[in-house]
Amino acid sequence: MTELGFGSRLPYGSTISPECIPIPSSIIILMIDSTHEGDTYWSYPISLTCPVIGIMVPLSQWREEPIISPACGAQTNTCDDIFQSSILLRSILRAPLSAEHFQCTEMAVTESPFFALAATLGGMFPRCASDLVTISVAPERSSLCLHPSSGCTSRDVRPSEATVKYSLLGGTSSSILVHGFPWLYGPPGGEVQPWGILNGIVESKMQNSAGISIAPVRIMAGIVFKPSLVPYHQWTPDVYEGSPTPVVAFPPVTSKVAASGLATRIFNLLSPLSGEWHLLPEILAILSTILGNLIAIAQKSMKRMLAYPPISQIGYITIGLIAGNPSGYASMLTYTLFHIFVNLGALARIALFSSRTGTDSIRDCAGSCGQDPLLALRPTLSPSPLGGFPPLSGPFGKPYSSWCGRQAGLYPLVPIGPLTSVISIYHHSKIIKLLMGERGGRKLATPRTINKRIPSLSSPHTPESLIELGTMPRVVASTTLGLTMNPVTTTARDNIPNQIFAHTATILMDFGEMSSE
């Protein structure tokens, strides 16, 4: 392992070098805003440049061995770097969406990019969380920034209500999560390092005690709120429906990605403690994939309907997490990447569509293909990538996670993927039919454009807004990422460190010896 001595002063090459970029950027944004009178649009270039630089740092530090910082015990490896890069990518893709919203609504410009940058920074910390205290406070760092970001962008009633619900539910679930960790601290004799905890529990022969059994249940009950697994998904549709469309995608998707990265560490810690710990996440994954697709059928609002496919997608991601082998983690990383592009793309296209129709209702969009075929094509393409049509990303991501589940012996989870794909294809086909064929919808308004056109290099249709410009890479990624899945999964699988599994195997052997005595 690459170890850093105390004499190392340079941040580059250390465990926290990627985090050293958003911190000064957010300070600069605050300083510019506090010293500048009126609105300043410097927040956008800074909040875009910072994640672009930040994503280059882990890519330039790509290596085979993990880096350990002896000063704080933080340990990172390339698997964590991939998760962190997902968070930064998320932040990059978010940036063009909200610029025009603030021009139109005349709300304060700095708040949203600052919260987004702070949430990105918070989401990057779980990757170097290697002891109990850091793992317990890591999810809070991003969640606390995401709570106000969903409601700071509008003076309407609905964003405020969504924010109140999100923050209340989020605060309570985080408290339950954090309350589960101290149960693992006391019995081993005051240990915070994972291996110290497991060794201490084995030595004190407390692996079957009630306190050690309560801890995983509490921790799981708290952590599954963040990726909105059923039945803790109630906040997601409210946030999707309540928040303005250009800003709505950031809180839920960032919360899911950050929670997935943290959950790998938590489940590695908990897996030796209880042989039956798989049961609870399996049940939650099954409920999420099925109910996420079924409840979407009954929705009348386009934005609320779009909240449910991510809930089902997080069920597929959880299958890879429960599998617990390198292929499972690779499927988790790959599907997370698809999830980011598809969901952001879907919301960007719905934002364009809603700005022309003036409504979120699905029924009011009937027959819009006759008025503007290109506009109607956008929401058609938006949910389909993960629905199951090749060469889109769905038919490559879902079978891979189902295959990982079969490989790990999780047979109840394997048929869930194809069944729910059928439901989602049916439901998306209904929307496409409504857009293309039926009548009774609203008349489309003329497109609102900003005064300055975005120069395009070579395309027949000049993008008239930043949202359109930002949608283009998402369209390309979400429709063609399925074809490039093999190099992505190979890279992810080859870079998952074996130390995680070797050490866990040692502890499992100790547990087996103790229980057989």
Next chain:
Amino acid sequence: MTLERAPISGAFPFRTGIYGSMTSRNMARAPMRPEPIPNAVNANPATSGHCAGARQMKGEISAISIMAIGSAEAAIGSAIVPATYRSARPIRTDQSNSLKR
């Protein structure tokens, strides 16, 4: 106090916080109701570590991190309440029905 009895000191504030967050109907009081839960979180490792004979005071030190998180959450709740009050008339949670299912 033995290790088996140590988490009881954290159980009471935890129970109070859960009950308060479930039954709160006033939107101004609702962010304050779950605040006893971080208190329970702080009490648990401090007493468990002491009873288990921990050599270092890592549980007590971790309480500082938990307090930082709890105070940030309280600050955000305090900021959300006036913003909500300006835009939304009803201050009761059971009258907030603008986001329909």
